[in-house]
Amino acid sequence: MTARVLDGKALAAQVKLEVAARVATLRARGVTPGLAVVLVGDDPASAVYVRSKTKDARECGIDAGDHRLPADVSQAVLQALVTRLAADPAVHGILVQLPLPKHLDPDQVIDAIPPHKDVDGLHPDNLGRLAQGRARFVACTPQGCMRLLGLAGVELAGASAVVIGRSVLVGRPAALLLTNASATVTLCHSRTHDLSEIVAAAEIVIAAVGRAELIRGAWIRPGATVIDVGINRTADGKLIGDVEYAAAAERAAAITPVPGGVGPMTRACLLENTVTAAEGEP
Numbered sequence: 001m002t003a004r005v006l007d008g009k010a011l012a013a014q015v016k017l018e019v020a021a022r023v024a025t026l027r028a029r030g031v032t033p034g035l036a037v038v039l040v041g042d043d044p045a046s047a048v049y050v051r052s053k054t055k056d057a058r059e060c061g062i063d064a065g066d067h068r069l070p071a072d073v074s075q076a077v078l079q080a081l082v083t084r085l086a087a088d089p090a091v092h093g094i095l096v097q098l099p100l101p102k103h104l105d106p107d108q109v110i111d112a113i114p115p116h117k118d119v120d121g122l123h124p125d126n127l128g129r130l131a132q133g134r135a136r137f138v139a140c141t142p143q144g145c146m147r148l149l150g151l152a153g154v155e156l157a158g159a160s161a162v163v164i165g166r167s168v169l170v171g172r173p174a175a176l177l178l179t180n181a182s183a184t185v186t187l188c189h190s191r192t193h194d195l196s197e198i199v200a201a202a203e204i205v206i207a208a209v210g211r212a213e214l215i216r217g218a219w220i221r222p223g224a225t226v227i228d229v230g231i232n233r234t235a236d237g238k239l240i241g242d243v244e245y246a247a248a249a250e251r252a253a254a255i256t257p258v259p260g261g262v263g264p265m266t267r268a269c270l271l272e273n274t275v276t277a278a279e280g281e282p
């Protein structure tokens with residue numbers, strides 16, 4: 001079997017068109033959706049992410065601004081910026097690019113974002129609502145994973161699903177979304193015993209670890225659907241995922257490529273969350 005490749009780029013282009021249409025409707029009513037992206041420091045990867053997020057947003061008619069602060073900024077100055085954006089009626093969505101430099105506490109910053117402007121879905125109110133099964137804003141990467149599962153056409157109810165990685169940004173909300181969709185979910189992490197056996201039993205695999213090809217192709221259950229969130233740079237500068245792609249594609253029914261799978265869908269879901277925020281509290 002050779003897996004169907006789940007084209008995140010093509011799906012993201014479709015989502016962007018839908019977002020652009022919703023933005024046009026809002027603009028006709030005199031509302032321009034506004035997205036504020038906060039970047040602290042000069043981490044090159046974060047700078048690239050912020051640039052692409054604001055570029056995508058502008059292409060859809062969203063008024064996107066980036067707010068850059070130096071790496072040595074104090075917590076108080078960062079909090080003051082977020083508080084100002086929170087009060088600004090032209091800003092519908094606020095995203096603070098993570099990770100922050102070590103001396104800053106991300107929890108305090110995220111707590112300062114009003115939940116109805118938290119388009120990254122990280123505020124405790126939004127994560128709590130997701131846990132209760134009444135989600136408002138959901139983190140963009142796990143939401144993108146769910147959209148790709150939708151593209152694969154896989155039946156989630158009753159399916160055995162494994163999520164590898166339990167970060168608050170990706171793994172945990174992905175496990176909650178799958179649970180809410182009635183999958184039977186196992187959440188694995190760095191302390192998990194017998195990872196290969198758990199993966200081998202799963203009909204759905206979401207890998208969000210950040211270790212190149214940790215998930216071996218031979219572990220994949222024949223016919224499984226594989227969503228690879230991982231982004232790892234090889235010594236020769238190539239990007240590869242957390243799944244051993246070629247071998248996994250021999251066994252899976254469907255698989256996301258890296259790059260071109262989850263990444264573009266993460267960006268598209270941010271646009272969707274931003275326009276939803278501008279339309280009024282969901």
Ligand code: NAD
Pocket residue numbers: 141164165166167168169170171188189190191192195208209210211214229230231232262263264266267
């Ligand atoms: P993280 O470092 O916060 O979390 C990694 C998780 O992996 C942890 O829960 C840890 O317990 C688990 N883990 C570590 N070693 C393990 C092992 N040997 N076996 C099983 N689990 C193990 O990372 P994150 O922010 O969740 O990101 C994960 C990956 O996804 C990274 O490569 C990141 O670059 C990528 N990412 C991609 C997108 C995208 O849009 N495509 C978005 C966010 C993150």
